[in-house]
Amino acid sequence: MNASARPAGSRRADFLIRYAPVLSIAGFAVICLIFFAWGSPYFLSGGNMLNLFRQSAPLLIVAIAMTFVITTGGIDLSVGSTVALVNALAAIALQAGLAWPLVVILMLGVGAIVGGVQGWFSAYQGIPSFIVTLAFLTGLRGFALLLTRGYSIPIAPGSWFDVLGRGSLGPLPVPALLALATAFVGFVVLDGTTYGRHVTAVGANLEAARRAGIPARRIAASVFVLSGIAAALAGLITAARLGSGSSNAAVGFELEVIAAVVLGGTSLFGGTGTIVGTVLGTLTIAMIGNGLILMHVSPFFTEIATGAIILGAVWLNARVFARLAGPGRRQ
Amino acid sequence: MTAEPLVALRGIEKTFGSIAALRGVDLDLFAGECLGLVGDNAAGKSTLTKILAGVHEPDRGSIIVAGEDVRFPDPAAARARRIEMVFQDLSLCDTIDVAGNLFLGREIARSGFLRKRAMIDAAREMLAGLQIRIPNLTATVGSLSGGQRQSIAIARAASFDPLVLIMDEPTSALAVAEVEAVLTLIRHVKARGVAVVLITHRLQDLFRVCDRIAVMYEGLKVAERRIGETSLEDLVSLIVGSGGA
Structure with missing residues (x-):
């Protein structure tokens, strides 16, 4: 049309x-992989890899749901406490003789309700999700402690419930399969559905979404139901793997989840979420924990290293990203 | 111009606390005509257009659309009467692509799954109809220039097939070439038979696209001029309140 029109850009x-x-977190994950493969001969072995996937399954499942929450511009600090509550409740219910499928359904329901209540407070009552979920972080943990009086409750082995945490399908651990399925569904929903588009829109510009006729409050509340259900599933897997329910499970879990999501490149300001990034972020955190132990580094040092690596990776990400995107990009 | 106005405002009054924002304003809008709405800050331009768009309700006075007395309790009611407004903040989602913004809230989908290809094709057609050039429809809106963003906001509003399209300061923050593009776009919208209301501080733009200019001063419409019967000096003196009505 126009002779002096600008080309579309490469x-x-x-x-x-x-x-x-x-790309930046993918590069980082590869560096970690190479480093630990060099540092320990066992790191890349099939057994260790499967173990790594099995152990990081709860983290990945909740991180996928957290990606939705953070994409709307919210945050869910209560997931660790929800894991503990479900963990304890499931053990109590199984000990009381409830059938395991019923327990699973009930626990997922508990997660949905806990998330729904938090979503209602934050989306419909206008209380920042940071505050609402901080209150639930404390409250739900207290509730779990009250139920168990601080004791660990054993789950009788031998039922199909164990499969959730310890089973395998061929060589692949069941928790890892559940996590991969969650990641796949999360990717399709966030990237390819109307719901996912609305989640992004609410995080990008709440007022614009509302004016465009998107049920913004319902969307903002719904993501907490997702994170509640995901936390419940993580709680069930943890209970099944350890064969007991404890109110002390998953302390600090919420921070690990948020770190994985942010490391993956999802913006805490909302509007930009990536499931692929979250998967890579989760695997990177899992590799750091696993690899440093295999290299006989003190477990205390692992925490320091994880913290430093998160800060370093996000810093690199922000620098690289800012330079590539150029001055045209806002925010 | 047809004798019957598309939309008529009669005796509109609006008070915020102790401030009388509008003190009885009459205004007629005609199909295919661009009305420029000028006045100093706080003269009541924005309040008047927000009443027309259903953002505020008037304390007194009536809105008559196609001869029928109507009330707009919320923006959805105004939209149902095919009155659209492009807000100054544009209401775009920066992290979503061009096609996604054009179809925000009414995505093309099959059983919940986005049909991205179909949306891009439809978006291309929508933009081509208004002769807007955006090379890459999968670029995020945040990466575009101010003029392109403004064009997308206008194209989005125009795609609802409105009777009335209100634009609040569409050219205020744009570079020269971008202003031209937006003014051309306004002419295209006008040619479709839409009644355009243009709020602006850039008086030179009025003479490029408007047919009629209404001047607001302290909550009143102090003058209405056909474009051929006025000049820049005349408008300036009316806006600052030193001219006769």
Whole structure:
């Protein structure tokens, strides 16, 4: 049309700008993989890899749901306490003789309700989700402690419930399969459905979403139901793997989840979420924990290293991202 | 111009606390005509257009659409009467692509799954109809220039097939070439038979696209001029309140 029209710009540059956060965490994950493979001969062994996937399954499941929450611009600090509550409740219910499928359904229901209540407070009552879920972080943990009086409650082995935490399908651990399925569904929903688009829109510009006729409050509340259900599933898997329910499970879990999501490139300001990034972020955190232990580094040092690596990776990400995206990008 | 106005405002009054924002304003809008609404800050331009768009309800006075007395308790009611407004903040989602913004809230989907290809095709057609050039429809809106963002906001509003399209300061923050593009876009919208209301501080723009200019001063419409019967000096003196009505 216009003789002096600007060319569309190279596809490669567009690709780099759009996927810079994911590419940067992917690069970081590969570096970790190479480093630990060099540091320990056991790291890349099939057994260790499967173990790594099994152990990181609860983290991944909740991180996928947390990606939705953070994409709307919210945060859910209560997931660790929900894991503990479900963990304890499930053990109590199984000990009381309830059938395991019923327990599973009930626990997922508990997660949905706990999430729904928090979503209602934050989306419909206008209380920042940080405050609402902080209150639930304390309250739910207290509730779990009250139920168990601080004791660990054993789950009688031998039922099909154990499969949830310890079973395998061929070589693949059941928890890992559940996590992969969650990640796949999360990816399809966030990237390819109307609901996922509305989640992104609510996080990008709440007022614009509302004006466009999107049920913004319902969307903002619904993501907490997702994180509640995901936390419940993580609680069930943990209970099944350890063969007991404890109110002391998953202390600090919420921070690990948020770290995995942010490491993956999802913006805490909302509007930008990536499931692929979250998967890579989760695996990176899992590899750091696992790899340093295999290298006989003190477990106390692991925490320091994890903290430093999170800060370093996000810093790199922000720098690389800012330079690639150029001055045209806002926020 | 047809004798019957598309939309008529009669005796609109609105008070915020002790401030009388509007003190009885009459205004007629005609199909295919661009009305420029000018006045100093706090003259009541924005309040008047927000009443028309259903953001505020008037304390007194009536809104008549196609001869029928109507009330707009919320923006949805105004939209149902095919009155659209492009807000100054544009109401776009920066992290969503161009096609996604054009179809925000009414995505093309099959059983809940987005049909991205279909949306991009429809978006291309929508933009081509208004001769808007955006090379890459999968670029996020946040990466576009101010003029492109404004064009997308206007295209989105125009795609609802409105009778009335209100634009609040569409050219205020734009570079020269971008202003031209937006003014051209306004002419295209007007040519479709839409009644355009343009709020602006850039008086030179009025003479490029408007047919009629209404001047607001302290909550009153102090003058209405056909574009051929006025000049920049005349408008300036009316806006600052030193001219005769």
